[in-house]
Amino acid sequence: MTEEIERKFLVEGNGWRGLASAVYFCQGYLSTIKERTVRVRVCDTQAWLTIKSTNQGITRTEFEYSIPVEDAQHMLRYMVEQPVIEKYRYHIRLNNLVWEVDEFLGANQGLIVAEVELSHANQQIVLPDWIGQEVSDDPRYYNSNLVSLPFTLW
Template sequence: MAKEIERKFLVRGNGWRGMVPAKHYCQGYLSTIKERTVRVRCCGNEAWLTIKSTTQGITRTEFEYPIPPDEARYMIQHLAEQPIIEKYRYCIPLNGLVWEIDEFLGANQGLIVAEVELNHAQDEIILPEWIGEEVSDDPRYYNSNLVSKPFSQW
């Protein structure tokens, strides 16, 4: 059973732009209830089904499985809650960690968030200059919550 230990921050400035190419992600949620989220995600010719538990601090249980991309696209189009989450993701390796910067599109346009996964909740991290306010404890920034309350409605 995998554990996801993740901190989340707002991004400031453009110092991160141009460091790596972006990948386009499209994801839909089959369940967004607090106790468990079920997400279908596509990126290029790959797709995954992900189930996550309730977050405790910055940790939660996560199960992720590759699935056929055609099936994932069908689920996103016909079964997922609306709106669909679309974003560009930039994976920037820095100081032994990988920072995932998500630049949201559509109903969440204008929101840019950086996430970093850790091995332990207590791990010290060096914050890049383009990292702003930490929002790990703010549920508004969970992708699953951006479906029911998109950034454009804040």
């Protein structure tokens, strides 16, 4: 079990492009209820099952387990809520932090967000110039909610 402390922002412009290469993710949700989400994710030749608690501000409990890719692909095909979340992720290292920029595809095409994990909730950070509005407290931007209300329908 780990504690995830994360802030999320909209991305503006293209200043982040070229700072890292893209990795394709496909993920789906077995549960999207407020008290807990259960996600299955595939990236290349790896797969994970992740269980997250409800947010307490920008903090929540997270359990993550490696699972066989074949099992994850079966779940994505037959068991998860639709649509699946497809995105390219870019890991950008700046100022001793790793920014994860997600460029969404499919039903969430056009949405680009950046997340940064922190060591504590009050950690001060320097925002890159391509970071826009903070959306950490806006549930519309939770990946689990992008299943039931995709960005292209806003």
